[in-house]
Amino acid sequence: MARSRGYRPKAAVRAEIVALRARLSELHEYEWQKANMIMENITSLLGHSGGPSGGHIAPRACRYCRYYGHTKQWCPKRERDLAIGEERQRDKLLEEDRKYFASVTACVDPELKYLADYWTELSVRAAELDLDEAAHVEWYAANSKTHGLTTAEKREWARGQLERPKTCPDQSDDGSTA
Numbered sequence: 001m002a003r004s005r006g007y008r009p010k011a012a013v014r015a016e017i018v019a020l021r022a023r024l025s026e027l028h029e030y031e032w033q034k035a036n037m038i039m040e041n042i043t044s045l046l047g048h049s050g051g052p053s054g055g056h057i058a059p060r061a062c063r064y065c066r067y068y069g070h071t072k073q074w075c076p077k078r079e080r081d082l083a084i085g086e087e088r089q090r091d092k093l094l095e096e097d098r099k100y101f102a103s104v105t106a107c108v109d110p111e112l113k114y115l116a117d118y119w120t121e122l123s124v125r126a127a128e129l130d131l132d133e134a135a136h137v138e139w140y141a142a143n144s145k146t147h148g149l150t151t152a153e154k155r156e157w158a159r160g161q162l163e164r165p166k167t168c169p170d171q172s173d174d175g176s177t178a
């Protein structure tokens with residue numbers, strides 16, 4: 001039943017439209033008959049009823065959640081789903097970072113420590129033996145050989161210098177295992 005806007009104050013009309021829109025937004029697509037009736041009330045309150053086009057405007061349900069009252073662009077369910085998706089994505093990335101740093105710490109640090117220990121040992125030997133020729137040459141060579149090398153190259157070099165149990169898989173610079 002079409003209602004006339006007539007003499008009713010604007011604020012009351014507005015409040016009624018807001019209430020109708022709230023009811024509309026609680027309807028699912030399968031309740032299209034109720035939705036149509038509510039939409040008819042809204043259009044008549046807006047003064048569109050009975051025009052040349054008949055004034056009937058079919059309400060359209062959201063293409064995402066299938067509820068009336070909003071479009072996919074403003075869909076609250078879609079917003080929530082996207083936020084949850086982003087959160088999961090973020091958690092996944094953080095977890096990958098954590099694993100990566102853990103593997104790097106586990107493998108690289110001991111290797112760099114071996115390298116540092118080797119240098120220390122050589123320099124201590126050189127000092128103790130009062131610049132023992134061989135130790136001094138070796139220490140100097142170790143420093144000059146590894147000067148300017150990348151971490152991976154130093155690691156590779158140290159590997160060739162040291163006898164030690166291998167506890168970690170070979171790692172390239174980007175952390176992937178060979």
Ligand SMILES: [Zn+2]
Pocket residue numbers: 062063064065066067070071072074075076077078
């Ligand atoms: Zn929706």
